[in-house]
Amino acid sequence: MPGRPSDSGDSLVPFSPEAVGPVTHRVHHGLRSPLFRVYVSWSRGNNLQVACIRPPPPDSETLDGTGAEGPEEEIGGKVVEVKLGNGEGEVSEAERRRIAYGSVAPFALLQSQKNLFAASSRMPNSSIRTEWWHHVLEYSNSISNLLGERKPLPSAVIEDPKMILQPGEEPKSLKAAWQLMEIFYVDKQVSSWLPECLVDWLADYDSLLTRTESTIHTKISSLQKKLDTLKVFEDDPDYWEGLSAALAVGWLDTVVKLLRLHGSYQLDQLDSREIENGLVEAVAVLVSTMPRMRPDLPPGRLGQCCKTKQEYIKAWEKWRGHVSKLESSAFWVQCSHPETRDGLRNLLQIMLGNIKNLTVATCHWMELFISHFLYIRPFTVGLEGMQNLAQKCMQLKPSSNYNGLIRLLTGIFGENPEVVLAECSKSFGSWMVVHAMELLTASSDNFGILLHEERYNLGGISIEELHRLGYAQVLSSHPLTWQIAPTYLASCPKQGLGLLEILLYRQPVQNYQLVLKTLEICRLYELENISSSIMKIAGMCHWKHGRKGSGVYWFQQAGDKVSLDRIAQQLFESIGKSVSDDSFKQWEGLIELLGSDVGTAGGLEFLHKYRDFKRSLHLALEGRAVDAARQSMQSLIQLMRNPSTPQRFWLPLLHDSVTLLNWKPQPLLNVAETNLLLNKLQELSMAKLRPDYCDTNLPPQALSSVRLALAANLGRAILEEC
Amino acid sequence: MAKEVAALEKGAACCGWSRSGERLAVGSVNGSVSIYNSSSSPSSKWKAHASGVVDVVWLPPECGDALACISGDGTLSLWEEVEEGSQPVTWKMCKLFDSSSYQILDVQFGVFSTSIKMVVAYSDCHVKIYELLDLLELDKWQLQAEFQNVTDSVSRFGRPSCLSASIAWNPQRGENQQASFVLGFNSDLPQFNSPKIWEFEEAHQRWLPVAELVLSEDEGDRVHAVAWAPNIGRPYEIIAVATCKGIAVWHIGLNPESDGRLPTEKVALLSGHDDEVWQLEWDMGGMTLASTGADDMVRLWQCNLNGVWHEQATLDCS
């Protein structure tokens, strides 16, 4: 069991496609082996920081010396950041992010609609289900539009008759895969027109079936290049091959365009090749009137639309009759150009559904598969039937490697949602899994049950939640996309908030704008404890980096009474010692910051009184104004009476006031007040004997000088009062 | 897929990343420490110890930007980054823990609602737990407890000598979270080695072993690394333990049994690193385990839908 994967198909986070055993990536650090140590740390989401450290030089003394070593020897190690779980592919990082941003709104909308539906009816009511299709289809369309524009249709400008392949943007596998899922899982209206949907799908994405082998698309595009130089088309076997290939997969427009390039249409040839031209045109007419079972055709596209089965069968039989009639016509004998004769008859055979001709005409098994829908089994229904057919086609046209798209298709035929999701994850990444899961769960109740079932092995969550968590982690890997992860985490009922808390808690706090953005997410998801943690961390960061104002602000926002109290404490300690003008200003500013309304912090209340005392004391000592002197003495008495004044400040307070106690003009304290202070002083000398007494930085004679001053004041006060 | 972030100076010996992963501290064999702020050259560098630095551990961000350095001579120093006015950023030493008779091997920090706790492991297989109430002052650590990593009385065993220690706090944060950590040693006395989960019992203000992560046949295996997975909502905890036999993944139940012990189950033994495992790191969701080892490989482990643990990818650093 240990070490070896039992089944790589259902791994949690996709690391790489085509993984059977563990995939090995080389970390290129350019250091010579052996290494001394390797350290790792997860940074954002799935990013792993790897530090490779070389063995330290044998003699540490030589470290500072400049040896005659090469520059490489000067390096002690390298740190590399490895991005995991993002998959690689045709989609660039920036494009991936654009798609990620664009899918947030459709996803969130669908989730809220889902919640509404769940609330409005618990019963799987059929009318609700059909309504539900519309929502999923709408969602699917928004996502699909995000993945790239549809190929542009022929524009109004004069068409180039030789343009058999519409130029357009290179199709993308991601979009092709999405369309495939939409065809099979969402659009229930189309179920009877499914084969035609696949025909259209192949027309758009044929070039993506394989990168290494030839397809009809590669055939046609090389023919397109040739057309410019070719003089007599009908002599070239490629011309006929292209015709049969395009017809086999139902690219009727291409077929008719190619046929009209036939030399017999040339004005100067018309006379001599009348019969030949008639045959070409007859085939072209048959091709352009081929019945198709589909609701509509884009304007300008060939074929005959049949909306119902009956209508279609009727039209089909009639059309087939015409084809057979032409096939057995006597005109063939009169056709003097053998290539034309054989080529046209081959086209007729294809239209008659001759498997041999179809097999020759197509390249990839998928093309042969599609041709079956067109010419052999137009009513193929059910995934089982499709799977059997696909297997038959694969035997006829074996391929050496199957890419993600093909594996996805076979997964869909196999009716196994786990395989489908595993293929999505392997080939298209976790974005695809999470968003395509909505299509899967909408398609069948069984899939829904399977994907929503809570599993102990996964820590009590469902497959759906697991994939969403995985995608959120991928989003967290980038400093610009982490902010959209909460939308997905919010749709994870069990563990979403847990991961969100960790994600938010790990955001750096240096940039206040980023902190505010993080706090906004906390507010939206009501994560008060995380927001207060973040504010405390921000406060500490600013405080210790000298931005005391911001520090206090964040502590206040966090309601962090403990830290604010400690700051107040620090203020005492710094101020109890010395009062230089400069530090007083700084100190005063801090008290200002701490604010007056932090009522519960007793220490702050004291600080404010202390500040008042210091201010008036300062004024009194400067200007020797009797009012200021009296006021500061009143502040002193208030401070000494107040129980919130810590004992260790009694002495510094009294010591600061010695000058005023010895105030020459008059005693500033009455007898009762002086007695109060003397009692406090007594208490202090008793406390001094206790072991927990906290000594101040005052000179040793401070106590006695205060006592002396108080005694003198008492004496003068007694004289004054009697 | 990979990009180079920094080139370390010669003599680099150990490194550690801050909680947000933005800052990297590198200790050197000559006792200096360098700080890298997502740039290729260090923003600060200072001499922290006379002898080489063997481990650097960031303190939780609740304390600001602060770092613990363990020196080869067994001392531990705590440093914090401070800035004042136009002065450049400086790193100031807040506290030095001397290694009186036993060397300090490892240190780890846990965050709680009103305090930071620090576990320090010594070379005689005992640990000290300190508590810091005032996060503004990183020098006021109070010793809260001191004990050895054994479930029974220590007298019978004699004095162990220990090469390395592995500590991992339960990463869960929260109001009602009991403080707990897992501790394992690499020593010459088997009884001390096996990893045990210690939990703080609020009622009696003491630390109790609540689980031992060892099967009888593996008893006494030297422990090289432990890692406690973040739990974002699982009904059980996951702890990874690396010994000479490989990396064991344990499930630990959340509710104690009648004897007060937590139910444990070893769910996997992962072998891959042929040699010693150096480090174990869980990702943010606790779903992927990264391990490094003396084979110069980084291995990534995951559990599949069937509950089977397997190696998902390998980063070859050799």
Added chain:
Amino acid sequence: MAEPGDLRLHRYPQSKSVDAVRWLPSASAFGRLVAVAVHDPDADPAAASALEIHSLSPTQATSPLCLRSSWPSPSRIAALRASHLPHNPLAAAAAASTLGGSLHLLLVDLVNGAVDTELSISGDRSFHAGPVTGLDMQIGGGECVTAGEDGRVNVVGAGEGRMEHRRVHDSNGLASYTAARWGSPAEFATGGVGFGVRWWDQRKPEGLVAQFKGSWGRGSVTGMVHSIDIHPSRKHICIVGGSSGTVFAWDLRWQQQPILLSGVGLNGTDQPVSESEVWEVQYDSYTQSSGITSAPSTKILPVMVCSEDGILAVLEQGEDPVELLAEPCAINAFDIDPQNPSDVVCALEWESMAILSRGRDVVAIQ
């Protein structure tokens, strides 16, 4: 109050973070230029941040943007201002301050969109230590005022080939500034934490003239100031935007009675246009004020705001806010084209910028 009317929005994905946007004056037929501060966290740190100059066809607001030039910034740009140059109609000045504490003055050639010359104060800790998010430039490209998170306020003038800074104030970290705006050639306003707004006059010895502490009502709602605007015709009123959707006007003549335009007010009944951060405020000269003629000096002129929850709206005293945009992501900054006030360029959180054109059939007469 004018209805939003005919709005046209065009988005331009940038595949990197768009941090700040400013219109540059247009030099007649050469099209319009936008200065954009961008940051690409995936790039090498030395090349991650830049100021880009994009051009836009002069007639059509929905035409594609075209990158004209890119000036690499040593650190991520925190604030950006631009102005025309009275003596040179073919060039404009742009000032950018960074998270690294540097200030850069750029001369942009309006003909080809190239960044011609650059003056910098960089790596000087006596200037600012840490991020400088408060920045303004005098109209006409004169002096700049910078206010940083380090609590310093500087006035910077461009001398011969270099920039000279003069410290107006240093709070030694007791205050942190996050916004700055000139009111007159000598006066400016700064904003910071706790909704603190200060008014400074360079002619006064202390500099500080007045300050507002931002604790009105119960004082329960406080936050940061992100942006200040001052109308050239009403220099005594600061429009302030900040946290919790708060937008208020602080009138120097009635300093203790700010007029709340949005936010949770005294009685808690005011309906805020947004409950999240208001990142930028600007007087909107396009929107016709309903009361502009009746009470010219007491009524606050219409103000445009953008917010973290994706709202771009016009606020007017006593009226319901008019929402112009409700994006699924944050609008981090915007700028109203001074020459063409119907057009607004926005910086969107999801790595794109957008240009909003308001119906031209009701072109404001300004």
